[in-house]
Amino acid sequence: MQYLETTSGRLSAKKGRITYPWRLVFLLPVVILAGCPEPTVGVVRGTIKVDGVPAKLGAITFIPVDGQSGTAGAAITDGKYIADDVPPGTHKVQIRVPKKVGEQKLYNTPDSPVQPIMAEVLPEKFNSKTELRLDVKLGENEKDYDLPSK
Numbered sequence: 001m002q003y004l005e006t007t008s009g010r011l012s013a014k015k016g017r018i019t020y021p022w023r024l025v026f027l028l029p030v031v032i033l034a035g036c037p038e039p040t041v042g043v044v045r046g047t048i049k050v051d052g053v054p055a056k057l058g059a060i061t062f063i064p065v066d067g068q069s070g071t072a073g074a075a076i077t078d079g080k081y082i083a084d085d086v087p088p089g090t091h092k093v094q095i096r097v098p099k100k101v102g103e104q105k106l107y108n109t110p111d112s113p114v115q116p117i118m119a120e121v122l123p124e125k126f127n128s129k130t131e132l133r134l135d136v137k138l139g140e141n142e143k144d145y146d147l148p149s150k
Contacts, residue, residue: 042136044074045082049146050097050121054079058097062136065090086136093132095145097121121149 044062048055058076062083069087076097098118105112125131126147134143 039139041084042086042088042138042141043082043084044086044134044136044141044143045080046143046145047079048076048081048095048097049079049144051149052146055097055121058095060096061094062086062091062134063094065092065133086141088136088138091134091136092130093134093145094127094130095122095132095147096127122147123150 048058048060055076056078059073060076060081060083061071061073063071064087066089069089072083072086074081074083076095097120099121100116101119102117103114104117105114107113120127132145134141
């Protein structure tokens with residue numbers, strides 16, 4: 001039996017082939033699947049805690065161990081981060097969490113504005129001399145860190 005399209009857009013039964021509306025039903029999944037490329041990078045998301053407490057602000061950086069691809073990173077806000085476009089492979093991970101340790105005047109005048117003096121909370125083994133490593137896979141990755149401040 002064949003179905004023919006009528007002027008109302010409905011199908012009518014007749015010997016032959018399947019027409020327009022039913023072709024879409026069969027072709028749509030093919031078009032959708034063809035339009036979904038495989039990821040070429042990883043997305044890394046997770047939490048950062050210092051001494052069990054979520055880090056208020058900071059930064060996380062992913063540096064490829066092989067040096068063959070670019071560095072990626074993200075801001076840490078309220079203990080959470082999402083780093084897009086992280087190349088796959090093994091990375092050194094640097095985590096920086098600053099804290100305010102004082103203030104200083106910008107000018108030597110009585111009404112001078114002040115700026116905060118910041119210091120790093122974490123030891124060097126988590127940032128400038130990092131010992132942290134992460135194997136990033138294509139697509140979604142999740143990694144939580146709970147680091148000691150000493």
